[in-house]
Amino acid sequence: MTKERSGKGISRRQFNKLAGIGIMGAAVSPTAISVALAEGENPASIIAGVNESMIIHNAKLGVMETPLQLLREHDITPKEIMFIRNHFPPEGRQAWMATTDAPAIEDWDIRVGGLVVRPRTITLKDLKGMEQVKRVSVMQCAGNGRSYYAAKEKAPGGQWQHGGLANVEWEGVPLKAVLEAVDVGPSDHAQWLTANGADESPAAKGADMIKSYHLTDPALDNAILALKLNGEPIPAVHGGPVRLIIPGYYGNMNVKFLNELSFETEQSPSPFQSKAYRAVNTPVEPGTFTVKDYNLGNSKPTYGFKIMSVIFAPLAEDTVKAGPVEISGVAWNDGNAPITSVKVSKDGGQTWEDAELSLSDSPWAWHHWSLKTNLPAGEHTLRVIATDELGRSQPLDGTAAWNPKGYQWNGVDTVTVSVS
Amino acid sequence: MTSFPPPQARALSMAAEQKTGVSHAVALSLLFFLFALLSPLARAAEIELPDGPDRSLIYAKCRTCHDLQYVIESKGISAGSWDGLLDDMEGFGVELTPEERERVLAYLSAYMSNTPPPEPTQVASGDATAVDGQSVFMDNCTSCHQEDAMGIEETFPPLAANSDLFLAEDFPLKVLLNGMTGEITVNDQVFEGEMPPFGHLSDAEIAAVVNFLRNSFGNDALAHSEITTVTPEMVQSLRASEMDPEQVLEYRASLIN
Missing domain, CATH: 1.10.760.10 (Cytochrome c-like domain)
Structure with a gap:
């Protein structure tokens, strides 16, 4: 066994580095290579198969976001450019997670237990044999946009811009169908469903990444145990072979490498549920509310996406010629109500025009919008704001929703372009 | 064999290893020159923080789980935020004595603020016998x-x-x-x-x-x-x-x- 593994004479990092450069050499010009390397590590040397232009937030963890110049090129985000947010280093016994390839695994068990009469195990093979459904949905990090809170007071953690965002197609078995099939007989006292994955902290006393959902949460009706991403088995780095997907919910709620579901009276005491990834119930201000002040009563997990819209074109780094210009981008929400309006401003928010909105078939997907207009030479501040049928919209000043850890940014996006 | 690590994870790990070895072995030799040529200049493992008292404690405690880019990206948050962040990290598994916690917080609040003190001038490297290896x-x-x-x-x-x-x-x-x-x-x-x-x-x-x-x-x-x-x-x-x-x-x- 040991020989099998050590006999290759090359480490994961080394291999990935080689593979990454191979991809780069084939796909991009020498100039692009030198730029990517001068800035630090090649992303593909950290997670095999990812695009070399990804923006690294933490190399050891493989945390990286997608430049909008790449993200805007696809309606369905390819796995190579999909943002990555893992909580533990893909090293040691978790080295297999460091790739966009699917895990080479046939035997995978998900234990279903807790307060039940008959604890059961459902296998990957069982799941493959059940009826599959698709969910086209946005995947978004709860910390997406965190960097913009710095306009009020900087929030700790990776300083994400807008690229902790993807729009992908998941495919798998509805959670409710799975729970019905296993027929574990949950106790009447069970209030919460808790999900755990196979990832673990390297620290001796490290906390596990565990999430809980109230059993009455209607979002669970749309949840699936996903086996495929964009038509292929889920890449290891994105949570394969099985990931719990709750469409419309922030990334951390979608447990990767799922291997345990349990019925509980209380939500998990894991700090990933009780302290981190929480949204305050009422607005707070820097200095008056800190990380220490979160409790189960004054905050809740980062469940559904706040309504949001982002400008994809033009971006600040684009060359824009004076004359006819198409301003475009995407908008999304938690899928609970259709987006009804997207308005664009060319003058920093003084006047607004209706953009043309093209609603996707899936309520959880992003929806494209565009405005054909004219821009004269000079500097212009573009802004975009979305509203949905429930009247939910975005704050013109996103820092109004400042919170100690910088979650759930949904301030009106602002892009300043120079038109020549 | 104990149940740690989970047999499932072990099997996975091995399966991934084998797959990697088989499908990419040929490419490795071809890419060897590129590898030598294009080795990145700055690596995440070498991210450095400003020199100051107890910097080594941050190096020692934080890098078990993540590299120091998180510390760099958080530079400029308030002293209160660093304090709260340490609470978070203790929840996630970092082990600090109360005394170590104080020293870590003092370093971060000072040297990772927007107005850091000047870095100390070169300290004499000293005599090996004067340093306690166990410490x-x-x-x-x-x-x-x-x-x-x-x-x-x-x-x-x-x-x-x-x-x-x-x-x-x-x-x-x-x-x-x-x-x-x-x-x-x-x-x-x-x-x-x-x-x-x-x-x-x-x-x-x-x-x-x-x-x-x-x-x-x-x-x-x-x-x-x-x-x-x-x-x-x-x-x-x-x-x-x-x-x-x-x-x-x-x-x-x-x-x-």
């Missing part, structure tokens, strides 16, 4: 290798009864100065983690901790006559020849074969 070990190594030096299965190798310490006189010094990345086998167990560099420690500290380890945790039984007590001067001379963490792994392989 250096306790302060810098135990977050990963554990206080009993037994490590963590598959991720952090033991420093107890570890013959790597005697592969060559300079080998552990090179590991400390440059880090080491890649898969290794120690006492028939495979590890695939990343040892970050500890070149921020003084020459005397690095010499002292290596001398301490070679005489502790059952390692003295593995000692042989070619290995002598290392000196700060030896560490100093090795700093001139910087290596990649991967090159240290290659050096290790050359000593074993």
Whole structure:
């Protein structure tokens, strides 16, 4: 066994580095290579198969976001450019997670237990044999946009811009169908469903990444145990072979490498549920509310996406010629109500025009919008704001929703372009 | 075999390894030149924080789980936010005594603020005999290798009864100065983690901790006559020849074969 593994004479990092450069050499010009390397590590040397232009937030963890110049090129985000947010280093016994390839695994068990009469195990093979459904949905990090809170007071953690965002197609078995099939007989006292994955902290006393959902949460009706991403088995780095997907919910709620579901009276005491990834119930201000002040009563997990819209074109780094210009981008929400309006401003928010909105078939997907207009030479501040049928919209000043850890940014996006 | 690590994860790990080996072995030789040519200049493992009192504690405690880019990206948050962040990290698993916590917080609030104090001028590297190798070990190594030096299965190798310490006189010094990345086998167990560099420690500290380890945790039984007590001067001379963490792994392989 040991020989099998050590006999290759090359480490994961080394291999990935080689593979990454191979991809780069084939796909991009020498100039692009030198730029990517001068800035630090090649992303593909950290997670095999990812695009070399990804923006690294933490190399050891493989945390990286997608430049909008790449993200805007696809309606369905390819796995190579999909943002990555893992909580533990893909090293040691978790080295297999460091790739966009699917895990080479046939035997995978998900234990279903807790307060039940008959604890059961459902296998990957069982799941493959059940009826599959698709969910086209946005995947978004709860910390997406965190960097913009710095306009009020900087929030700790990776300083994400807008690229902790993807729009992908998941495919798998509805959670409710799975729970019905296993027929574990949950106790009447069970209030919460808790999900755990196979990832673990390297620290001796490290906390596990565990999430809980109230059993009455209607979002669970749309949840699936996903086996495929964009038509292929889920890449290891994105949570394969099985990931719990709750469409419309922030990334951390979608447990990767799922291997345990349990019925509980209380939500998990894991700090990933009780302290981190929480949204305050009422607005707070820097200095008056800190990380220490979160409790189960004054905050809740980062469940559904706040309504949001982002400008994809033009971006600040684009060359824009004076004359006819198409301003475009995407908008999304938690899928609970259709987006009804997207308005664009060319003058920093003084006047607004209706953009043309093209609603996707899936309520959880992003929806494209565009405005054909004219821009004269000079500097212009573009802004975009979305509203949905429930009247939910975005704050013109996103820092109004400042919170100690910088979650759930949904301030009106602002892009300043120079038109020549 | 105990249930740790889960057999499922072990099977997975092996399956992934085999797959990698089979499908990409051919490409490796073709890409070797590119690899040598394009090795990145700045690596995440080498992210440095401004020099200041107790910087080494941050290096020792935080890099078990993530590299220091998170600290760099958080630069400028308020002292209160650093305090709260430490609460978070303690929840996630970092182990700090109250005294260590105070020192970590003092460093972060000062040197990772928007108005950091000037970095101290060069400190004399001192005499190896004046530095306590055991203290250096306790302060810098135990977050990963554990206080009993037994490590963590598959991720952090033991420093107890570890013959790597005697592969060559300079080998552990090179590991400390440059880090080491890649898969290794120690006492028939495979590890695939990343040892970050500890070149921020003084020459005397690095010499002292290596001398301490070679005489502790059952390692003295593995000692042989070619290995002598290392000196700060030896560490100093090795700093001139910087290596990649991967090159240290290659050096290790050359000593074993």
